[in-house]
Amino acid sequence: MRKLRNLFLLFLLTFALVLPIHADNTEYVRDDYGELSSSEVSELNQLAAKVSKKYNVGVYIRVESSSSGYSDIEKYAEALYANETLGYGTGSSRECVALVITMSDRHYDIMAHGDTCNTAFTDYGKEELADDVKYYLREDDYYTGFKTFIEDCDTYLASAAEGKPIDVAAADPEAHANMMRNIRYGVTFGGAPLIALIVCLIIKAKNKTAGIQMEANNYIPKGGVHLTGQQDIFLYRTESVTHINRDRGGGGGTSINSGGFSHSSGSF
Amino acid sequence: MPEQLTNYQCPNCKAPLHFDPSIQKLKCDSCGSEFTIEEITAAFAEKNQEAVSIDDAKAQAKASETLQWSEEEAKHLRAYNCPSCGAQLVTDETTAATSCPYCGNPTVVPAQFSGSLKPDYLIPFKYEKEQAVDALKGFYKGKPFLPSKFSAQNHIEEIKGLYVPFWLYDGTANGNLQYHATRVTSFSRGDDLVTVTEHYQVGRQGDVDFDNIPADASSTMPDELMDAIEPFDYSEMKPFALSYLPGFLANRYDVDSNADASRADTRMKNTTVDQLRSTIVGYASLLPQVENVSIEPGMVHYAFLPVWLLSTKYNGKNYLFAMNGQTGKMVSDDLPVDWVKFFVTFLLIAVILGVIAWFVIGMMG
Numbered sequence: 056m057r058k059l060r061n062l063f064l065l066f067l068l069t070f071a072l073v074l075p076i077h078a079d080n081t082e083y084v085r086d087d088y089g090e091l092s093s094s095e096v097s098e099l100n101q102l103a104a105k106v107s108k109k110y111n112v113g114v115y116i117r118v119e120s121s122s123s124g125y126s127d128i129e130k131y132a133e134a135l136y137a138n139e140t141l142g143y144g145t146g147s148s149r150e151c152v153a154l155v156i157t158m159s160d161r162h163y164d165i166m167a168h169g170d171t172c173n174t175a176f177t178d179y180g181k182e183e184l185a186d187d188v189k190y191y192l193r194e195d196d197y198y199t200g201f202k203t204f205i206e207d208c209d210t211y212l213a214s215a216a217e218g219k220p221i222d223v224a225a226a227d228p229e230a231h232a233n234m235m236r237n238i239r240y241g242v243t244f245g246g247a248p249l250i251a252l253i254v255c256l257i258i259k260a261k262n263k264t265a266g267i268q269m270e271a272n273n274y275i276p277k278g279g280v281h282l283t284g285q286q287d288i289f290l291y292r293t294e295s296v297t298h299i300n301r302d303r304g305g306g307g308g309t310s311i312n313s314g315g316f317s318h319s320s321g322s323f
Numbered sequence: 324m325p326e327q328l329t330n331y332q333c334p335n336c337k338a339p340l341h342f343d344p345s346i347q348k349l350k351c352d353s354c355g356s357e358f359t360i361e362e363i364t365a366a367f368a369e370k371n372q373e374a375v376s377i378d379d380a381k382a383q384a385k386a387s388e389t390l391q392w393s394e395e396e397a398k399h400l401r402a403y404n405c406p407s408c409g410a411q412l413v414t415d416e417t418t419a420a421t422s423c424p425y426c427g428n429p430t431v432v433p434a435q436f437s438g439s440l441k442p443d444y445l446i447p448f449k450y451e452k453e454q455a456v457d458a459l460k461g462f463y464k465g466k467p468f469l470p471s472k473f474s475a476q477n478h479i480e481e482i483k484g485l486y487v488p489f490w491l492y493d494g495t496a497n498g499n500l501q502y503h504a505t506r507v508t509s510f511s512r513g514d515d516l517v518t519v520t521e522h523y524q525v526g527r528q529g530d531v532d533f534d535n536i537p538a539d540a541s542s543t544m545p546d547e548l549m550d551a552i553e554p555f556d557y558s559e560m561k562p563f564a565l566s567y568l569p570g571f572l573a574n575r576y577d578v579d580s581n582a583d584a585s586r587a588d589t590r591m592k593n594t595t596v597d598q599l600r601s602t603i604v605g606y607a608s609l610l611p612q613v614e615n616v617s618i619e620p621g622m623v624h625y626a627f628l629p630v631w632l633l634s635t636k637y638n639g640k641n642y643l644f645a646m647n648g649q650t651g652k653m654v655s656d657d658l659p660v661d662w663v664k665f666f667v668t669f670l671l672i673a674v675i676l677g678v679i680a681w682f683v684i685g686m687m688g
Binding site: 235243244248254259263266267268269271272275281283284285288289294 | 466469504512517520521523526528529530534536545546547548550551590594597598645653655656657660665668669670674676677680684
């Protein structure tokens with residue numbers, strides 16, 4: 056009996072030692088382009104693993120040189136999903152959300168697959184998520200950008216788990232009616248009298264025609280303006296980027312293609 | 324004893340002459356004879372010279388002796404004898420041309436034009452009194468808030484053709500302008516709208532010449548009215564001659580050219596900035612950093628410019644109108660407003676716009 060107990064304890068000990076090694080060696084984050092240090096990859100990998108296990112979906116990041124061989128980055132991301140068997144679960148319904156970037160053309164794609172992920176990452180949500188990440192990618196701060204992606208995924212999946220996926224606010228007929236009613240009263244009882252007052256003041260101004268002259272253009276002789284110097288010196292240049300909302304005002308939800316994928320892609 | 328005043332009398336019948344703007348000649352009220360400025364100037368040259376010899380102090384002393392006014396009041400008055408009827412004319416110290424209140428003859432005070440007081444130029448009247456009255460009627464049109472009684476009565480209290488003394492300033496303004504300027508371009512990149520702003524340091528330097536900027540030299544003339552009747556057509560400006568004055572009033576200047584110069588300088592500075600700034604094109608914004616303009620004063624000319632002054636009275640208040648006697652441009656003080664008309668118009672527009680807005684927005688909602 057004692058021998059049997061020792062054998063059981065030995066089994067447990069052996070299992071306990073082996074378990075961490077095989078617990079999770081999944082490459083959640085892979086940088087084939089070399090933008091991240093190995094320690095950064097390791098930190099991000101742990102963070103992605105934690106979120107993935109928390110919601111039972113795979114959260115992935117892939118940094119590639121290009122999407123060579125594929126017509127666009129979305130096709131390339133779908134190929135990675137298939138070739139690397141990304142996602143949690145089995146078969147064709149593996150739950151996965153992935154950020155894929157190709158450095159040669161500075162393109163990105165956020166891809167979701169599976170019911171949970173497609174629910175959590177709506178079209179609107181993916182656009183918002185992309186905005187958060189692109190802010191750092193444009194500054195070449197890849198580590199922070201990827202960390203933001205993983206943390207946002209945590210937030211999005213948590214919201215979806217509570218039954219409130221991050222999505223465009225549904226049109227509220229009552230709010231719309233209230234807004235139109237306010238506009239109607241505002242324009243009728245505020246705007247119309249204001250315009251009437253401006254018109255009357257313009258007419259009233261015709262009763263005054265005298266005034267001190269402040270200009271003397273009538274007294275410049277022909278050829279009387281001599282430009283003796285002019286400088287137009289370039290100093291510096293600034294650039295600002297504003298994201299264009301495309302079709303965000305629809306009914307919300309997620310657009311899923313025939314392969315079960317949803318995407319949000321663009322350049323950074 | 325030489326006369327202090329000069330009456331321009333018809334060489335043919337001795338009746339008064341006055342300048343007729345429609346023919347630009349002096350015309351006799353009685354026999355209808357017409358004389359050119361040159362003819363009358365030559366004929367009255369000697370008489371004017373004699374009148375000038377009576378100095379201003381004597382006329383002032385005469386006023387003090389004659390009038391029962393205080394010494395301070397008398398100091399600003401002058402007394403003359405009308406050469407036609409002998410009546411005594413009392414004028415203020417700047418009066419240069421007037422008419423005798425007794426016989427109505429136009430009279431000129433040549434002493435007011437002696438030495439440095441002599442104007443360099445004059446623009447003759449082209450508009451007559453009747454045209455000025457007609458212009459006033461037309462001036463009321465297009466002013467719907469004018470009280471109906473005001474325009475219907477059209478009671479002109481006084482109308483006078485006046486040669487107003489003006490200083491005409493020449494000068495050159497040197498400008499140095501510096502701006503921070505931006506050019507903005509926008510384009511789409513993927514789902515982003517990219518806005519690129521280029522920043523520039525923009526400078527302009529230059530000179531602007533000015534000829535004959537007018538500033539009225541009479542303290543009794545409202546500057547706002549005199550400025551508003553500009554511009555005058557200087558191509559019709561003539562060398563000054565007394566013969567243009569009969570039939571009109573005239574005052575000599577009582578604001579010296581230095582006192583008025585700041586008004587001309589301000590106009591030159593503003594215009595120079597505008598002119599140089601107008602050469603800066605292609606920028607979305609201009610933020611002024613330096614706008615320095617210095618003035619090099621030039622010649623100052625003294626000129627008499629023709630103005631019709633009309634005054635009306637409404638509800639016990641006088642309203643003054645001025646018409647450019649050369650171009651016919653008319654301006655006025657701030658005219659009265661019929662507040663009933665104002666509020667009725669306001670309500671009408673507000674209700675119409677309100678009803679339209681109510682239904683249009685209702686259909687949209």
